[in-house]
Amino acid sequence: MRLGSIILFVALCSLSAYYVYEPIPEDIEERWKLMLTNTFFRSLSHLADLSELVGLKDYMGVMYIITLIENIAPVSDEHINVTVEKFDGVEVVLYQPKHQSGNTELRRAIIYLHGGGWCLGSSRMGPYDLLARKVATELNAVILSVEYRLAPAHHFPVPYEDVYRVVKHFLQIGVLAQFSVDPGRIAVSGDSAGGNLAAAVSQQLLKEPAPKVQLKAQALIYPVLQALDLNTPSYQQNQDMPILPRTLMVRFWSEYFTSDKAFFRAMMANAHNNPESSSLLKFVNWSAFLPETYHRKYNYSAPAVGQGEAGQAFGTSGPSQSLADPRASPLLVPDAALRSLPKAYILTCEYDVLRDDGIMYVTRLRAAGVEVTHEHYDSGFHGALMFTVWPMDFLITHRMMSNYVKWLKENL
Ligand SMILES: *[C@@H]1O[C@H](CO)[C@@H](O)[C@H](O)[C@H]1NC(C)=O
Ligand SMILES: *[C@@H]1O[C@H](CO)[C@@H](O)[C@H](O)[C@H]1NC(C)=O
């Protein structure tokens, strides 16, 4: 009896050690904290898988509900007036620094787009609220955090279009005046999928005929920038890395476009391209756009054009068209479309499947003559900027945040 319990206890311990332990690279600081944090996220993910398996609720639905727990009510404080408004029908959370008495100086503004793979997250999540308050306070700037609609309930281009509507509405002289915003000092920014939306919006604004107001800067934090090649060296190197394993990123991409599981399987195999999208592979050729140190260990081979199930199912349908759309994959535009973009800040992390998306954009923007500040974190992991709250708070988060704010202060 006692021996039985001991054996059971030892078995449980080694099982949980096995579950917690992950081969996290030595040079990541606070490794054990990250391992435990990741165990938490993996457990949630398994729970969501289980729920989908038994037919309770689909994976993204469960993950979405879980992220809602992090939401807090937007409330004003001593320094910042926080209000929820509708801009052209889309909800935004507005952070306005309270005017010092007698001071009517025009202020800077940042349109912020939260991450979460276009499927999860909200401008109301604690870490985003904190970030908005910090930037608003330190820059005396107005922050506009956009509550765009999410996939899979709203596939591409709905989330993108929500953001674009807000930006167009805000960039009107009359609206800016209402919030005491300087029309020459407005930036768009976002992390992960939010960085994708920020990059896409910056590009599409250039197509507007005779715009009165233009963006001064774009700040992209570990952005997602292309869906054509899901086997870049960083996708290969970091496929099992914490917070955003390759499977989850592929899941986000496929859900952004369609609920058809066959498309997810094709993307997992990197065999989801069609003749139209594969003609754009030259824009995401990592053999050409990554510094040699990043690609020399890998042999480049262009992703296959979908055969069989994928090729037949997606020859001409919705997700195939979305794949080649630069509003979903901002890397897919020719150099001429990059030339007039506002100056950029791009943050990348070594241990992130999206590292190479960011680095390729740095290369391409610089080649097109755009001023780029590239901040690469050698021991960084995806999502690091969001870990501000104990016990899941990381040293790297604070460094990232202060560097990001510093760049905005000096460049906006
Ligand atoms: C805060 O915003 C509300 C709504 O826009 C406004 O009525 C109020 O005067 C503002 N308060 C301050 C202190 O700016
Ligand atoms: C990618 O770039 C390499 C050279 O760096 C070139 O040999 C190859 O043909 C390119 N492939 C595509 C699909 O553009």
Ligand SMILES: *[C@@H]1O[C@H](CO)[C@@H](O)[C@H](O)[C@H]1NC(C)=O
């Ligand atoms: C790349 O190709 C070379 C030569 O064909 C081969 O020796 C090497 O193992 C390949 N590397 C990878 C990572 O596939």
